[in-house]
Amino acid sequence: MSGTTEPASRTPAGPEMESAPDPPSTRRSVLKWTDLLVPVFCVLAIAADVLYLANADLDSIVRRAVDPATVTRQTLDHLKISILIALLVMAVAVPLGVLVTRRRFAWISPGVLAIANAGQAAPSIGLLAIIGIFYIGLWAVVGVLAAYSVLPVLRNTIVGLQQVDSGVKDAARGMGMSPLGVLFRVELPLAVPIIGAGARTALVLAVATVAFGDYIGAGGLGGLLFGSIKLGRNEVLVLASLLIAVLALLVDWAGGLVQRSFTPRGIR
Structure with a gap:
């Protein structure tokens, strides 16, 4: 009988020692090459129109209107107003959507949605005309168009928070999370895709309707249009x-891109 014994186990060597590669979802980048198609298309469209205007036989009125400095200033003003509207909408709609999805305030949800629907149904040009009787300028346009654009974000915030599975929230509470912890670490991250879709709709609405603000002296591309x-x-x-x-x-x-960056990797 031999006095030597075989070791109980051997440490694997060679390729078996290599760790498994990370799952593809952990290496996924926010920006993909297909995401560059939109800005490239926009640049090409503007470049084509600028090239045409540079070589066309234009009268003095048109040349003054398309002066690069003037058009750039109007474009930046238009973008600034749109961003202000979007920020105001997000600052109002998301907290309000969170509030009405809490159990103790759920009773005000129908009234809030009814008011938001009324703001969406009212014609933006009519609201601007009424406000213009009393007040003109940047903040009149920002206030009116924010009221007009708040519904998509508010509605999507409510829907996004309500669709979070109750089992996920119960599990978070079972792990000892506070109500605020469940809201900010579970509910809102899972609702980001739906809230983001509403925010993008509000942004597009703002950009499209800001031109009407020219009627009450807000600036932007409305004057040019x-x-x-x-x-x-x-x-x-x-x-x-x-x-x-x-x-x-x-x-x-x-x-x-912002929506995708805030969306948890597992649900992108």
């Missing part, structure tokens, strides 16, 4: 319409 209609200058009309469309596409694209 409606001025071209009054003067019958189609070259200016095309440029203004193209810029508004491009801004809407770009803010929706940027909103999509």
Whole structure:
């Protein structure tokens, strides 16, 4: 009988020692190459129109209207107003949506949605005309169009929080999370895709309707757009319409990237 014994186990060597690769979801980047298609298309569309205007035989009125410095200032003003509207909408709609999904305040949910629906149903140009009787300027437009755009974010916040599985919330509470911890670490992250979709809708609505603010002196691309209609200058009309469309596409694209970055990897 031999006095030596075989070891109970051997440490694997070679390729078996290598650890398994990370799951694909942990290496997923927020930005994909297909995401560059939208900004590239927007740049090409603007470049094509600018090239046409640079080589076209334009009269003095059109040349003054499409002056690069003037158009750039109007575009930045339009973007600034749109962002202010979006920030105000998010600051109002998301907390309000969270509030009405809490058990003790659920009874006010129908009234809140009814008011938001009324704001969405009212014509934006009519609201601006009424407000313009009493007050004109930037904040009049921001307030009116924020009221007009609040419904998509509010409704999606409510729906997004209500669709979170109750079992997930119960498990979080069982782990000792406080109500605020469940809200910020479980409910809101899982509701990000739906809330983000509403926010992107509100952004596009804001960009599209800010042009009406020109009627009460808010600035933006509305002056370029409606001025071209009054003067019958189609070259200016095309440029203004193209810029508004491009801004809407770009803010929706940027909103999509932000939404994806805040969405948990497992549900992207």
